[in-house]
Amino acid sequence: MADQPARAQVRSATNRREVNVRAGPGTGLDLLFKAPVGAEGQVLDARPDAVENGFQGKVYQWLRLRFEDGREGWVRDDLLDLLPGDFSAVGYGHVQTPIHAFSLIRDLSAAPPVPEPPAPEPVDPVEPREMIGCAAIVIGARGAINVRSGPGQNHPVVLQYLRGTRVSVLEVRADSAGGPLRWVRADHQGRMGWVREDLLSFRGDDCVALDLFTPGLYPAPFAPGEYWWIRGFTGPQPDHPGWDLGALQSEPVLAGAAGVVLTSFQAAKVTAERPRTIDHGLTLGDPRVFSDPGWGFGYGHYVIVRYTSELLPEATRRVLAERGMAGAGVAVMYAHLHARSVEAGAMLAAGQTIGLCGTTGNSEAPHLHLEVRAIRNPAETGWARMRDGLIEPGVLFNR
Ligand SMILES: [Zn+2]
Numbered sequence: 001m002a003d004q005p006a007r008a009q010v011r012s013a014t015n016r017r018e019v020n021v022r023a024g025p026g027t028g029l030d031l032l033f034k035a036p037v038g039a040e041g042q043v044l045d046a047r048p049d050a051v052e053n054g055f056q057g058k059v060y061q062w063l064r065l066r067f068e069d070g071r072e073g074w075v076r077d078d079l080l081d082l083l084p085g086d087f088s089a090v091g092y093g094h095v096q097t098p099i100h101a102f103s104l105i106r107d108l109s110a111a112p113p114v115p116e117p118p119a120p121e122p123v124d125p126v127e128p129r130e131m132i133g134c135a136a137i138v139i140g141a142r143g144a145i146n147v148r149s150g151p152g153q154n155h156p157v158v159l160q161y162l163r164g165t166r167v168s169v170l171e172v173r174a175d176s177a178g179g180p181l182r183w184v185r186a187d188h189q190g191r192m193g194w195v196r197e198d199l200l201s202f203r204g205d206d207c208v209a210l211d212l213f214t215p216g217l218y219p220a221p222f223a224p225g226e227y228w229w230i231r232g233f234t235g236p237q238p239d240h241p242g243w244d245l246g247a248l249q250s251e252p253v254l255a256g257a258a259g260v261v262l263t264s265f266q267a268a269k270v271t272a273e274r275p276r277t278i279d280h281g282l283t284l285g286d287p288r289v290f291s292d293p294g295w296g297f298g299y300g301h302y303v304i305v306r307y308t309s310e311l312l313p314e315a316t317r318r319v320l321a322e323r324g325m326a327g328a329g330v331a332v333m334y335a336h337l338h339a340r341s342v343e344a345g346a347m348l349a350a351g352q353t354i355g356l357c358g359t360t361g362n363s364e365a366p367h368l369h370l371e372v373r374a375i376r377n378p379a380e381t382g383w384a385r386m387r388d389g390l391i392e393p394g395v396l397f398n399r
Helices: 287-291 293-298 314-322 384-389
Strands: 007-010 018-022 031-036 040-048 061-067 072-076 080-082 085-087 093-095 135-138 144-148 157-162 166-173 183-188 191-196 200-203 228-231 243-246 252-254 259-265 301-307 329-337 353-356 367-375
Touching: 018 061, 031 072, 040 072, 157 191, 166 191, 166 200, 287 293, 301 353, 329 353, 367 384
Parallel strands: none
Antiparallel strands: 007 040, 007 080, 018 031, 018 072, 040 061, 061 072, 085 093, 135 166, 135 200, 144 157, 144 191, 166 183, 183 191, 228 243, 243 367, 252 353, 259 301, 301 329, 329 367
């Protein structure tokens, strides 16, 4: 029996009916398909979680499986049972009886050597510099971002960083291809290369001197590492008047500071089975949606929070003053929510949950649309009448 090939089965002892099968060993990697509880597959490989996520101090392992229908992909070890067989090639030895994969420790000392992935191409040589101390988290995409050999798209890709990877910033340069955004030379455990600045979330005061971080701005409205960048502000409608931040469905959306809920809106046409306009035969961006309260004017379920002038970051107040709006408060729209957690009039504390990320209204996939409008008239409570106060969310939020 011990010579049986290594096989694993999607565990029934979870509260799910199916599990995600991904393109690599991390939840930041693309979802390929779902496998039902009970599905079996041959174990081809095992790797630790790409960003070292774990549970109770133990890093998750991921197993690459070839399922019976021939499809292949990676499944996390807490969702799998190993079936009796020989797992020595992936460090689990001989398994005698079905066992929860997460309960085992991989021991590769007796395993045949696993070929190392090919070494990345050398990055353009740059003389070492003193540590700057500025750290960042990769937010650039749901999965992985490209890391290049130089500061521009014209340089070849040398490696990739997964979303959630923590990097150190080594230096910052202008785009070598003339683009408006700067590029950062980043280091993750010796894996170095260049990344465009908008694909990173910078952390802390050591990034201030590099002009990558504005102290005092509100943090992005999700827990660090739990969101990704989709697109930024390009201007008022019909352009994109806010930020779109991707996150998993039901990821909590967090208030930036103490504030008051101006509006908490339930879109009547949203249903659990068909939350999106496109589930109702409408095309994305159908103009009729934006005048339809049944669709929350396109925003789906949404919450608008007012942050008063006194509690705005110093840098935000300065920008508002420069634009002739000294003393203005700010209203922030948190849109496409799966569920709202607060009602109009509620006082919020910084970091309090406003609602859960969703894909209601004019939305394709779970994400948060974040839109910021300065309130010129303090008595104003109507979102539409604040249209002329529209500002780029980066005036108030750090990415
Ligand atoms: Zn948007």
